[in-house]
Amino acid sequence: MHIRDFDFYKDFLYKKSGLSLTSDKSYLLDSRLTPIARQFGYASLDAMTTTLRAVPPQDLVKAVVEAMTTNETSFFRDSKPFDTFRDTVLPYLLKKRATTKRLRIWSAACSSGQEAYSLAMLLKEKANLTAGWTIEIMGTDISEDIVAQAQKAEYSQFEVQRGLPIMLLMKYFTQVGDRWQLRDDIKSMVKFKYFNLLDNMAALGTFDIIFCRNVLIYFDPPLKKQVFEGMARQLSDDGFLFLGGAETIMGFTETFKPLGQYRGLYGLTKTEYDQESLAQTGS
Amino acid sequence: MKTCLIVDDSRVVRKVARRIVEDLGLQCDEAEDGQKAYEACEKTMPDAVLLDWNMPVMSGIEFLEKLRQMPGGTAPKVVFCTTENDLAHITRAVQAGADEYIMKPFDSDIIRDKFSQVGII
Ligand SMILES: C[S@@+](CC[C@H](N)C(=O)[O-])C[C@H]1O[C@@H](n2cnc3c(N)ncnc32)[C@H](O)[C@@H]1O
Numbered sequence: 001m002h003i004r005d006f007d008f009y010k011d012f013l014y015k016k017s018g019l020s021l022t023s024d025k026s027y028l029l030d031s032r033l034t035p036i037a038r039q040f041g042y043a044s045l046d047a048m049t050t051t052l053r054a055v056p057p058q059d060l061v062k063a064v065v066e067a068m069t070t071n072e073t074s075f076f077r078d079s080k081p082f083d084t085f086r087d088t089v090l091p092y093l094l095k096k097r098a099t100t101k102r103l104r105i106w107s108a109a110c111s112s113g114q115e116a117y118s119l120a121m122l123l124k125e126k127a128n129l130t131a132g133w134t135i136e137i138m139g140t141d142i143s144e145d146i147v148a149q150a151q152k153a154e155y156s157q158f159e160v161q162r163g164l165p166i167m168l169l170m171k172y173f174t175q176v177g178d179r180w181q182l183r184d185d186i187k188s189m190v191k192f193k194y195f196n197l198l199d200n201m202a203a204l205g206t207f208d209i210i211f212c213r214n215v216l217i218y219f220d221p222p223l224k225k226q227v228f229e230g231m232a233r234q235l236s237d238d239g240f241l242f243l244g245g246a247e248t249i250m251g252f253t254e255t256f257k258p259l260g261q262y263r264g265l266y267g268l269t270k271t272e273y274d275q276e277s278l279a280q281t282g283s
Numbered sequence: 284m285k286t287c288l289i290v291d292d293s294r295v296v297r298k299v300a301r302r303i304v305e306d307l308g309l310q311c312d313e314a315e316d317g318q319k320a321y322e323a324c325e326k327t328m329p330d331a332v333l334l335d336w337n338m339p340v341m342s343g344i345e346f347l348e349k350l351r352q353m354p355g356g357t358a359p360k361v362v363f364c365t366t367e368n369d370l371a372h373i374t375r376a377v378q379a380g381a382d383e384y385i386m387k388p389f390d391s392d393i394i395r396d397k398f399s400q401v402g403i404i
Contacts, residue, residue: 079399157368157386161393165400166373166384175370 001029005049009033012052017065017142018198018227020220032067039063066143070218073111074162076118077213081242084262085209086122089240092278093208094129096238101133106207108197108231109215110139113150113190114159117182119211120189121168138204140195150192153182198223201230208236213244213264221252228253232268241266285403286310286327290320290343291335291364300333300364303391307404317341321349328355331403333394334381336365336372344379351380360401364389 006026013019021029030045037048040060052060076082093103107116116139123135141147160169160180173180195204197215210231216224231241232255241256243249243264249256256266259273267273287309291297294315301311309331314320318341320332332350336343343363350356360382365372368386376384383397398404 158393161386161389161396163396166377166381170370170373170377178368 001026001045005029005046008049008053013065013068014220016061017069017196018219018223019068020218020223021068028068033064036060036063036067062144066145069143069146071111071143071146073114073214074159075114075164075168077115077163078245078264079163081211081213081264082118082122084265085119085242086126088262088278089209089265090123090126090129092274093238093240094133095277097208103133103135103209104205104207105135105137105209106204106211106234107137107139107190108195108210108212110141110147110150110192111143112146112155112159113139113153113192114155114163115139115211115213116150116190116192117153117186118163120186121172123189124172124186135189137190138207139190139192140204141192142194142196144194147192147194150190153187155180155182197227197230201234204234206236207234208239209242210235210239211242213242213247215244216247217244224252229255232256235268237268237271238273239268284308284310285330286312287331287333287403288312288314288320288323288329288359289333290314290317290338290346291333292316292338293335296335300389300394303394304331304333304398306391307395307398309398309403317343317346317349320346324350324353324356324359328353329359331398331401332359332361334361334363334365336363336367336376344376347376347379347381360398360403362394362397362401364394 009029010021013021034045037045040048042048097103105119110116116137120137123130139150157178172183172186174183212231216227228249243266249266255269257269259265259267260275260278287304289297289300289311292315297313304311312323314323316338334343347361362383362385363376363381364385364387366387373384382401385393385397
Protein backbone atom coordinates (compact mmCIF):
# COMPACT_ATOMS: atom_id res chain seq x y z
CA MET A 1 0.00 0.00 0.00
CA HIS A 2 1.20 3.49 -0.89
CA ILE A 3 2.08 5.69 2.01
CA ARG A 4 -0.50 8.28 0.99
CA ASP A 5 -3.19 5.61 0.91
CA PHE A 6 -2.13 4.49 4.34
CA ASP A 7 -2.47 8.09 5.52
CA PHE A 8 -5.89 8.30 3.92
CA TYR A 9 -7.15 5.16 5.70
CA LYS A 10 -5.59 6.22 8.97
CA ASP A 11 -7.46 9.50 8.85
CA PHE A 12 -10.66 7.89 7.52
CA LEU A 13 -10.79 5.22 10.24
CA TYR A 14 -9.95 7.70 12.96
CA LYS A 15 -12.85 9.90 11.98
CA LYS A 16 -15.35 7.10 11.44
CA SER A 17 -14.61 4.82 14.40
CA GLY A 18 -11.88 6.36 16.52
CA LEU A 19 -9.38 3.66 15.58
CA SER A 20 -5.80 4.88 15.80
CA LEU A 21 -3.99 2.88 13.15
CA THR A 22 -0.25 2.72 13.64
CA SER A 23 2.09 2.16 10.72
CA ASP A 24 3.14 -1.26 12.03
CA LYS A 25 -0.45 -2.34 11.39
CA SER A 26 -0.50 -1.22 7.76
CA TYR A 27 -0.37 -4.84 6.59
CA LEU A 28 -3.85 -5.22 8.14
CA LEU A 29 -5.23 -2.78 5.61
CA ASP A 30 -4.15 -5.00 2.74
CA SER A 31 -5.22 -8.28 4.29
CA ARG A 32 -8.59 -7.11 5.54
CA LEU A 33 -9.62 -4.68 2.82
CA THR A 34 -8.68 -6.71 -0.26
CA PRO A 35 -11.62 -9.11 0.36
CA ILE A 36 -13.93 -6.10 0.81
CA ALA A 37 -12.80 -4.65 -2.52
CA ARG A 38 -13.56 -7.98 -4.17
CA GLN A 39 -16.92 -8.29 -2.43
CA PHE A 40 -17.98 -4.84 -3.65
CA GLY A 41 -16.85 -5.63 -7.20
CA TYR A 42 -13.79 -3.40 -7.45
CA ALA A 43 -10.98 -4.47 -9.75
CA SER A 44 -8.45 -3.81 -7.02
CA LEU A 45 -7.96 -2.32 -3.58
CA ASP A 46 -6.57 0.79 -5.32
CA ALA A 47 -9.79 1.18 -7.29
CA MET A 48 -11.81 0.94 -4.09
CA THR A 49 -9.57 3.48 -2.39
CA THR A 50 -10.13 5.91 -5.25
CA THR A 51 -13.91 5.65 -4.81
CA LEU A 52 -13.67 6.01 -1.04
CA ARG A 53 -11.68 9.20 -1.49
CA ALA A 54 -14.09 10.67 -4.03
CA VAL A 55 -17.70 9.59 -3.39
CA PRO A 56 -17.80 7.08 -0.53
CA PRO A 57 -20.97 4.94 -0.64
CA GLN A 58 -22.47 4.46 2.83
CA ASP A 59 -22.43 0.66 2.75
CA LEU A 60 -18.79 0.56 1.66
CA VAL A 61 -17.81 2.93 4.47
CA LYS A 62 -19.53 0.61 6.98
CA ALA A 63 -17.87 -2.48 5.52
CA VAL A 64 -14.41 -0.91 5.68
CA VAL A 65 -14.90 0.24 9.26
CA GLU A 66 -16.21 -3.19 10.30
CA ALA A 67 -13.37 -5.00 8.55
CA MET A 68 -10.83 -3.03 10.56
CA THR A 69 -12.33 -3.66 14.02
CA THR A 70 -11.04 -6.35 16.31
CA ASN A 71 -13.94 -8.41 17.66
CA GLU A 72 -12.03 -10.74 19.95
CA THR A 73 -14.08 -11.47 23.06
CA SER A 74 -15.17 -14.31 25.31
CA PHE A 75 -17.64 -15.23 28.01
CA PHE A 76 -16.53 -13.98 31.44
CA ARG A 77 -13.43 -12.46 29.87
CA ASP A 78 -10.70 -12.03 32.53
CA SER A 79 -13.22 -13.44 35.08
CA LYS A 80 -12.29 -11.01 37.93
CA PRO A 81 -14.46 -8.10 36.75
CA PHE A 82 -17.45 -10.45 36.72
CA ASP A 83 -16.69 -11.53 40.30
CA THR A 84 -16.49 -7.86 41.24
CA PHE A 85 -19.79 -7.24 39.49
CA ARG A 86 -21.55 -10.12 41.23
CA ASP A 87 -20.02 -9.86 44.70
CA THR A 88 -19.50 -6.13 45.11
CA VAL A 89 -21.15 -3.82 42.61
CA LEU A 90 -24.45 -5.66 42.33
CA PRO A 91 -25.10 -6.00 46.08
CA TYR A 92 -24.08 -2.35 46.51
CA LEU A 93 -26.54 -1.12 43.91
CA LEU A 94 -29.30 -3.48 45.02
CA LYS A 95 -29.10 -1.76 48.38
CA LYS A 96 -28.92 1.76 46.91
CA ARG A 97 -31.80 1.20 44.48
CA ALA A 98 -34.04 -0.69 46.90
CA THR A 99 -36.87 1.80 46.43
CA THR A 100 -36.85 2.20 42.64
CA LYS A 101 -35.86 -1.43 41.99
CA ARG A 102 -34.37 -0.46 38.63
CA LEU A 103 -30.94 -1.03 37.16
CA ARG A 104 -29.57 -0.28 33.71
CA ILE A 105 -26.37 -1.87 32.48
CA TRP A 106 -24.50 -1.00 29.29
CA SER A 107 -22.04 -3.24 27.51
CA ALA A 108 -20.43 -0.62 25.28
CA ALA A 109 -18.55 -2.21 22.37
CA CYS A 110 -20.18 -5.55 23.07
CA SER A 111 -18.83 -7.47 20.06
CA SER A 112 -20.73 -10.76 19.61
CA GLY A 113 -22.51 -10.38 22.95
CA GLN A 114 -20.55 -12.62 25.32
CA GLU A 115 -19.94 -9.83 27.84
CA ALA A 116 -23.60 -8.80 28.02
CA TYR A 117 -24.80 -12.41 28.19
CA SER A 118 -22.28 -13.26 30.91
CA LEU A 119 -23.85 -10.49 32.99
CA ALA A 120 -27.33 -11.77 32.17
CA MET A 121 -26.39 -15.28 33.34
CA LEU A 122 -24.92 -13.94 36.57
CA LEU A 123 -28.12 -12.00 37.19
CA LYS A 124 -30.19 -15.08 36.45
CA GLU A 125 -28.13 -17.05 38.96
CA LYS A 126 -28.97 -14.33 41.52
CA ALA A 127 -32.63 -14.18 40.52
CA ASN A 128 -33.71 -14.59 44.16
CA LEU A 129 -32.16 -11.18 44.96
CA THR A 130 -33.75 -9.37 42.05
CA ALA A 131 -37.36 -10.58 42.14
CA GLY A 132 -39.58 -7.63 41.32
CA TRP A 133 -36.69 -5.65 39.82
CA THR A 134 -36.49 -4.23 36.33
CA ILE A 135 -32.96 -4.84 35.10
CA GLU A 136 -32.10 -3.74 31.62
CA ILE A 137 -28.92 -4.80 29.83
CA MET A 138 -28.00 -3.03 26.62
CA GLY A 139 -25.21 -4.09 24.27
CA THR A 140 -23.97 -1.76 21.55
CA ASP A 141 -21.34 -1.96 18.85
CA ILE A 142 -20.25 -0.11 15.74
CA SER A 143 -20.29 -3.26 13.64
CA GLU A 144 -23.77 -4.16 12.39
CA ASP A 145 -22.62 -7.67 11.51
CA ILE A 146 -21.44 -8.29 15.02
CA VAL A 147 -24.61 -6.79 16.51
CA ALA A 148 -26.63 -9.22 14.37
CA GLN A 149 -24.48 -12.09 15.66
CA ALA A 150 -24.99 -10.93 19.22
CA GLN A 151 -28.74 -10.86 18.69
CA LYS A 152 -28.66 -14.36 17.28
CA ALA A 153 -26.80 -15.65 20.34
CA GLU A 154 -25.58 -18.77 18.65
CA TYR A 155 -21.99 -19.76 19.35
CA SER A 156 -19.43 -22.24 18.10
CA GLN A 157 -18.07 -25.05 20.23
CA PHE A 158 -14.85 -23.09 20.51
CA GLU A 159 -16.62 -19.93 21.72
CA VAL A 160 -18.63 -21.71 24.42
CA GLN A 161 -15.47 -23.21 25.85
CA ARG A 162 -13.73 -19.90 26.35
CA GLY A 163 -14.56 -18.72 29.86
CA LEU A 164 -17.98 -20.33 30.14
CA PRO A 165 -18.30 -22.82 33.03
CA ILE A 166 -19.79 -26.15 31.93
CA MET A 167 -22.66 -25.78 34.41
CA LEU A 168 -23.77 -22.58 32.71
CA LEU A 169 -23.48 -24.17 29.27
CA MET A 170 -25.72 -27.03 30.43
CA LYS A 171 -28.19 -24.71 32.05
CA TYR A 172 -28.58 -21.96 29.51
CA PHE A 173 -27.72 -23.35 26.08
CA THR A 174 -29.24 -25.85 23.70
CA GLN A 175 -27.23 -27.68 21.11
CA VAL A 176 -28.08 -27.13 17.46
CA GLY A 177 -25.87 -29.33 15.32
CA ASP A 178 -22.33 -28.37 16.23
CA ARG A 179 -23.39 -24.95 17.50
CA TRP A 180 -24.82 -23.79 20.79
CA GLN A 181 -27.87 -21.58 21.06
CA LEU A 182 -28.40 -19.44 24.12
CA ARG A 183 -31.86 -19.98 25.58
CA ASP A 184 -34.55 -17.37 25.27
CA ASP A 185 -34.79 -16.65 28.99
CA ILE A 186 -31.22 -15.28 28.95
CA LYS A 187 -31.34 -13.94 25.43
CA SER A 188 -34.39 -11.84 26.17
CA MET A 189 -32.60 -10.10 29.05
CA VAL A 190 -30.33 -8.22 26.64
CA LYS A 191 -31.16 -5.70 23.92
CA PHE A 192 -28.58 -4.95 21.25
CA LYS A 193 -28.18 -2.07 18.90
CA TYR A 194 -25.76 -0.23 16.67
CA PHE A 195 -23.96 2.62 18.38
CA ASN A 196 -20.75 4.47 17.58
CA LEU A 197 -18.91 5.53 20.73
CA LEU A 198 -17.87 8.72 18.97
CA ASP A 199 -21.50 9.81 18.71
CA ASN A 200 -23.49 11.74 21.28
CA MET A 201 -24.53 9.32 24.01
CA ALA A 202 -27.43 11.33 25.45
CA ALA A 203 -30.13 9.37 23.62
CA LEU A 204 -28.99 6.12 25.29
CA GLY A 205 -30.20 7.35 28.66
CA THR A 206 -28.63 6.89 32.07
CA PHE A 207 -26.86 3.74 33.22
CA ASP A 208 -25.88 2.43 36.63
CA ILE A 209 -23.09 0.22 35.34
CA ILE A 210 -21.04 0.59 32.17
CA PHE A 211 -18.72 -2.10 30.83
CA CYS A 212 -16.40 -0.50 28.28
CA ARG A 213 -13.65 -3.03 27.84
CA ASN A 214 -10.98 -3.63 25.26
CA VAL A 215 -12.04 -0.93 22.85
CA LEU A 216 -10.43 2.26 24.18
CA ILE A 217 -7.02 0.65 23.76
CA TYR A 218 -7.46 1.40 20.06
CA PHE A 219 -8.19 5.09 20.70
CA ASP A 220 -5.75 7.99 21.15
CA PRO A 221 -5.75 10.14 24.33
CA PRO A 222 -8.12 12.90 23.11
CA LEU A 223 -10.74 10.35 22.01
CA LYS A 224 -10.31 8.35 25.22
CA LYS A 225 -11.03 11.55 27.12
CA GLN A 226 -14.05 12.30 24.93
CA VAL A 227 -15.53 8.82 25.51
CA PHE A 228 -14.82 8.86 29.25
CA GLU A 229 -16.50 12.22 29.61
CA GLY A 230 -19.45 11.16 27.52
CA MET A 231 -19.86 8.09 29.72
CA ALA A 232 -19.55 10.15 32.88
CA ARG A 233 -22.59 12.11 31.72
CA GLN A 234 -24.58 8.91 31.12
CA LEU A 235 -23.66 7.36 34.45
CA SER A 236 -25.90 7.76 37.47
CA ASP A 237 -24.20 9.61 40.32
CA ASP A 238 -23.25 6.47 42.20
CA GLY A 239 -22.69 4.35 39.10
CA PHE A 240 -19.73 2.22 38.08
CA LEU A 241 -17.45 1.87 35.08
CA PHE A 242 -15.52 -1.28 34.21
CA LEU A 243 -12.48 -1.09 31.92
CA GLY A 244 -10.42 -3.83 30.31
CA GLY A 245 -7.24 -5.30 31.75
CA ALA A 246 -4.91 -3.08 29.71
CA GLU A 247 -6.94 0.10 30.13
CA THR A 248 -6.98 2.94 32.63
CA ILE A 249 -8.40 6.43 33.12
CA MET A 250 -5.10 7.57 34.57
CA GLY A 251 -3.72 10.46 32.57
CA PHE A 252 -6.79 10.78 30.36
CA THR A 253 -9.57 12.16 32.51
CA GLU A 254 -10.29 13.51 35.97
CA THR A 255 -13.97 12.63 35.91
CA PHE A 256 -13.38 9.03 37.03
CA LYS A 257 -11.37 7.57 39.87
CA PRO A 258 -10.26 4.01 40.55
CA LEU A 259 -12.30 2.32 43.25
CA GLY A 260 -10.11 0.85 45.92
CA GLN A 261 -8.86 -2.63 45.56
CA TYR A 262 -10.96 -3.66 42.59
CA ARG A 263 -8.90 -3.75 39.40
CA GLY A 264 -10.59 -2.23 36.40
CA LEU A 265 -13.40 -0.72 38.48
CA TYR A 266 -13.96 3.03 38.43
CA GLY A 267 -16.43 5.50 39.89
CA LEU A 268 -17.18 9.17 39.40
CA THR A 269 -14.63 11.47 41.02
CA LYS A 270 -17.34 13.78 42.34
CA THR A 271 -19.07 10.96 44.22
CA GLU A 272 -18.31 9.72 47.74
CA TYR A 273 -18.81 5.98 47.41
CA ASP A 274 -19.69 4.23 50.59
CA GLN A 275 -16.30 2.49 50.93
CA GLU A 276 -17.41 0.46 53.88
CA SER A 277 -20.31 -1.17 52.12
CA LEU A 278 -18.22 -1.59 48.98
CA ALA A 279 -15.72 -3.53 51.03
CA GLN A 280 -18.36 -5.46 52.98
CA THR A 281 -20.31 -6.74 50.05
CA GLY A 282 -17.24 -8.49 48.70
CA SER A 283 -18.06 -11.98 49.86
CA MET B 284 3.61 -28.32 43.31
CA LYS B 285 0.16 -29.57 42.31
CA THR B 286 -0.12 -32.78 40.34
CA CYS B 287 -2.18 -33.77 37.34
CA LEU B 288 -2.90 -37.20 35.94
CA ILE B 289 -3.39 -37.17 32.19
CA VAL B 290 -5.57 -40.03 30.99
CA ASP B 291 -5.89 -40.66 27.26
CA ASP B 292 -5.27 -43.68 25.06
CA SER B 293 -3.54 -41.55 22.45
CA ARG B 294 0.14 -41.01 23.16
CA VAL B 295 0.10 -37.92 20.95
CA VAL B 296 -2.79 -36.30 22.84
CA ARG B 297 -1.15 -37.12 26.18
CA LYS B 298 2.05 -35.50 25.02
CA VAL B 299 0.35 -32.32 23.81
CA ALA B 300 -1.84 -32.08 26.90
CA ARG B 301 1.11 -32.76 29.18
CA ARG B 302 3.11 -29.92 27.73
CA ILE B 303 0.19 -27.51 28.17
CA VAL B 304 -0.54 -28.62 31.73
CA GLU B 305 3.15 -28.50 32.71
CA ASP B 306 3.31 -24.95 31.38
CA LEU B 307 0.55 -24.12 33.86
CA GLY B 308 2.91 -25.21 36.62
CA LEU B 309 1.59 -28.67 37.40
CA GLN B 310 3.56 -31.87 37.72
CA CYS B 311 2.19 -34.51 35.37
CA ASP B 312 1.75 -38.25 35.29
CA GLU B 313 0.14 -40.22 32.45
CA ALA B 314 -2.18 -43.20 32.12
CA GLU B 315 -3.39 -44.83 28.90
CA ASP B 316 -6.74 -46.11 30.12
CA GLY B 317 -9.15 -45.94 33.07
CA GLN B 318 -7.73 -49.02 34.74
CA LYS B 319 -4.18 -47.66 34.72
CA ALA B 320 -5.50 -44.33 35.97
CA TYR B 321 -7.31 -46.11 38.81
CA GLU B 322 -4.10 -47.90 39.82
CA ALA B 323 -2.19 -44.63 39.71
CA CYS B 324 -4.77 -43.03 42.01
CA GLU B 325 -4.49 -45.92 44.46
CA LYS B 326 -0.82 -45.11 44.81
CA THR B 327 -1.14 -41.31 44.99
CA MET B 328 -4.19 -39.16 44.61
CA PRO B 329 -3.49 -36.36 42.10
CA ASP B 330 -4.86 -32.81 42.51
CA ALA B 331 -6.33 -32.86 39.02
CA VAL B 332 -7.27 -35.40 36.36
CA LEU B 333 -7.57 -34.58 32.66
CA LEU B 334 -9.74 -37.40 31.39
CA ASP B 335 -10.59 -38.85 27.99
CA TRP B 336 -13.90 -40.70 27.59
CA ASN B 337 -13.40 -43.52 25.11
CA MET B 338 -10.51 -45.78 26.04
CA PRO B 339 -9.91 -49.54 25.96
CA VAL B 340 -10.06 -51.64 29.16
CA MET B 341 -11.86 -48.99 31.23
CA SER B 342 -13.57 -45.87 29.93
CA GLY B 343 -13.22 -42.43 31.42
CA ILE B 344 -16.72 -42.39 32.85
CA GLU B 345 -16.25 -45.79 34.56
CA PHE B 346 -12.99 -44.57 36.00
CA LEU B 347 -14.63 -41.39 37.30
CA GLU B 348 -17.44 -43.34 38.99
CA LYS B 349 -14.87 -45.60 40.67
CA LEU B 350 -12.61 -42.71 41.60
CA ARG B 351 -15.40 -40.89 43.44
CA GLN B 352 -15.95 -44.05 45.56
CA MET B 353 -12.29 -44.32 46.58
CA PRO B 354 -11.02 -42.98 49.91
CA GLY B 355 -9.95 -39.42 49.14
CA GLY B 356 -11.44 -39.82 45.67
CA THR B 357 -13.69 -36.78 45.87
CA ALA B 358 -10.71 -34.46 46.21
CA PRO B 359 -9.22 -34.41 42.69
CA LYS B 360 -10.67 -31.93 40.24
CA VAL B 361 -11.68 -33.91 37.18
CA VAL B 362 -11.79 -32.25 33.78
CA PHE B 363 -13.12 -34.36 30.95
CA CYS B 364 -11.39 -33.84 27.61
CA THR B 365 -13.15 -35.78 24.88
CA THR B 366 -14.58 -35.76 21.37
CA GLU B 367 -17.98 -36.57 22.88
CA ASN B 368 -19.59 -33.17 22.49
CA ASP B 369 -23.29 -33.61 23.10
CA LEU B 370 -25.38 -32.49 26.04
CA ALA B 371 -26.21 -36.08 27.04
CA HIS B 372 -22.55 -36.96 27.56
CA ILE B 373 -21.83 -33.68 29.31
CA THR B 374 -24.76 -34.19 31.68
CA ARG B 375 -23.74 -37.76 32.43
CA ALA B 376 -20.16 -36.65 33.16
CA VAL B 377 -21.26 -33.89 35.52
CA GLN B 378 -23.65 -36.26 37.31
CA ALA B 379 -20.80 -38.71 37.77
CA GLY B 380 -18.80 -35.97 39.46
CA ALA B 381 -16.82 -34.22 36.71
CA ASP B 382 -15.89 -30.65 37.60
CA GLU B 383 -15.41 -29.38 34.08
CA TYR B 384 -15.69 -30.58 30.53
CA ILE B 385 -13.59 -29.87 27.45
CA MET B 386 -14.80 -30.79 23.98
CA LYS B 387 -11.98 -31.69 21.63
CA PRO B 388 -10.31 -30.14 19.75
CA PHE B 389 -8.81 -28.13 22.59
CA ASP B 390 -6.03 -25.60 22.85
CA SER B 391 -3.93 -24.22 25.67
CA ASP B 392 -6.33 -21.31 26.28
CA ILE B 393 -9.24 -23.66 26.89
CA ILE B 394 -7.24 -25.84 29.28
CA ARG B 395 -6.02 -22.78 31.15
CA ASP B 396 -9.58 -21.39 31.40
CA LYS B 397 -10.99 -24.65 32.68
CA PHE B 398 -8.18 -25.34 35.17
CA SER B 399 -8.58 -21.87 36.54
CA GLN B 400 -12.37 -22.26 36.81
CA VAL B 401 -11.98 -25.37 38.93
CA GLY B 402 -9.41 -23.59 41.08
CA ILE B 403 -6.38 -25.72 40.21
CA ILE B 404 -4.41 -22.71 39.00
C1 LIG C 1 -12.08 -6.37 21.22
S1 LIG C 1 -13.83 -6.13 21.13
C2 LIG C 1 -14.23 -6.05 22.84
C3 LIG C 1 -15.50 -6.79 23.20
C4 LIG C 1 -15.83 -6.86 24.67
N1 LIG C 1 -16.12 -5.57 25.23
C5 LIG C 1 -14.71 -7.52 25.44
O1 LIG C 1 -14.03 -6.87 26.22
O2 LIG C 1 -14.49 -8.71 25.24
C6 LIG C 1 -13.92 -4.45 20.56
C7 LIG C 1 -15.25 -4.07 19.93
O3 LIG C 1 -15.32 -2.65 19.83
C8 LIG C 1 -16.06 -2.33 18.68
N2 LIG C 1 -15.77 -0.91 18.33
C9 LIG C 1 -14.64 -0.41 17.80
N3 LIG C 1 -14.76 0.91 17.60
C10 LIG C 1 -16.00 1.27 18.06
C11 LIG C 1 -16.71 2.50 18.14
N4 LIG C 1 -16.18 3.65 17.71
N5 LIG C 1 -17.96 2.48 18.65
C12 LIG C 1 -18.51 1.33 19.10
N6 LIG C 1 -17.89 0.14 19.05
C13 LIG C 1 -16.64 0.10 18.53
C14 LIG C 1 -15.61 -3.35 17.67
O4 LIG C 1 -16.55 -3.51 16.61
C15 LIG C 1 -15.45 -4.61 18.53
O5 LIG C 1 -16.59 -5.42 18.49
